[in-house]
Amino acid sequence: MRSCRKVRRGSGCSSQPRTPSNRSIAPLPLSRASASAVGSSPPDTRANARREAIARLREAGIESAVLDADLLLAYVLGIRKEDVYAHPEPVLSADERAGYEGLIARRARGEPVAYLRGWKEFYGLEFAVDPRVLIPRPETELLVDETVRRLAPLDSPLICDLGTGSGAIAIALAVALPRARLIATDSSTAALEVARANASRHEVRERIDFRAGDLLAPIHETLDAVVANLPYLTSAEVDAGGGTSIEFEPRAALDAGADGLAVIRLAIAQLLARPAPTDIALFECGPAQARSAAAELGAAPGVRTDIVADLAGRPRVVVAMRVAARR
Ligand SMILES: C[S@@+](CC[C@H](N)C(=O)[O-])C[C@H]1O[C@@H](n2cnc3c(N)ncnc32)[C@H](O)[C@@H]1O
Structure with a gap:
């Protein structure tokens, strides 16, 4: 079986999650952010953003809706997926919300998560893909x-x-x-x-x-x-x-x-x-x-x-x- 797996993330061996900060994520209209500013929606917490994203992906027929919503939220926030569950309360910034909505919209149209994040793990190594x-x-x-x-x-x-x-x-x-x-x-x-x-x-x-x-x-x-x-x-x-x-x-x-x-x-x-x-x-x-x-x-x-x-x-x-x- 596999004997020499070693996860190498990004350039080098850092275990820090990749962040999209140096990538261009097409901003979407900040519908929820604007709405919450006038107090008509629940706060833009990670938990709420995640819940909405899962619903949107399910509606689009994406079978892996929960996993994909979590992976993309973690990616946008530059944190590990586990931290999305561990710390669901923080409120997303407008940029984070826009970035997440943009990625969820693209995923709902079928684009693979690997292309959206720009990488895929294979044999314990991280590969850039597009x-x-x-x-x-x-x-x-x-x-x-x-x-x-x-x-x-x-x-x-x-x-x-x-x-x-x-x-x-x-x-x-x-x-x-x-x-x-x-x-x-x-x-x-x-x-x-x-x-x-x-x-x-x-x-x-x-x-x-x-x-x-x-x-x-x-x-x-x-x-x-x-x-x-x-x-x-x-x-x-x-x-x-x-x-x-x-x-x-x-x-x-x-x-x-x-x-x-x-x-x-x-x-x-x-x-x-x-x-x-x-x-x-x-x-x-x-x-x-x-x-x-x-x-x-x-x-x-x-x-x-x-x-x-x-x-x-x-x-x-x-x-x-x-x-x-x-x-
Ligand atoms: C199924 S993909 C596999 C890519 C990679 N080996 C992997 O496992 O992820 C097949 C690859 O073969 C290349 N390919 C297809 N026909 C080829 C040919 N006649 N000569 C060389 N490469 C070819 C494609 O461009 C593509 O990159």
Whole structure:
């Protein structure tokens, strides 16, 4: 299981909550603040603001209304979520009220909390995220766990992370495997900007070489391992994703064609065409794609495959050992 989690918040290791003070939050009309000034509404306490926000999010059909209202209030106030409950009485300033209303309005329209706050925790680390990159998902931690477990005995493995997005996987691996060197590729130069900044924040920038390009195309080195969480939704699933976070995430990070395998299949073909074998390759897949991906890899001579299930028992990570060129 995860052995080397370390929460690093913001730039450096401070445990202070992030505040939005240096961010631009579009002010909304101060309806309640103005109303309470003339004494016609309950006071603008944290508790009241929170209650109103929960009601508004529920009305908009947001299932995680309570959690989201709390996270966003804590974010606006620059405090920990627990302190929202511990100290519900303080009255919000007009700016805090406006900032909170603005974020709740955006959340009610479906924008993910991670984009609203500008960060997401993954593998115990904090990653800056914005609409240039996919928001790292908790299920991808299994891919990192499996990679760390299998590569920990190696001295200084060279690992490639395909489709790095925010850099979450490459950076988590660099932190967990301090002697590893990494190459991380993405076809999106905008995503690579985010990933480079995240690597600098976590002080692993000098061990990760970020390269723009199509999957393995920019890599000529012999690799010890390839890891990838590439797009694996079908185009139809992406089209049907309105009202969820995927409506706000880059389509190129999600859409893998009619069967959800288009990008993984391309990566497998590139891997099998490389002149030197790769010791191990690990692909995160959707449960509907895992068996097909394993069969494609296992069809190559001498390649052994395994499928690791996630906590819900669904096939999730396809592992292939000794991936050598097709004959
Ligand atoms: C599902 S996202 C995963 C991002 C990150 N690895 C993570 O787990 O949070 C897939 C990423 O692959 C990138 N991508 C899609 N097709 C690609 C291709 N042909 N070559 C390189 N990167 C690609 C996308 O731009 C996106 O950043």
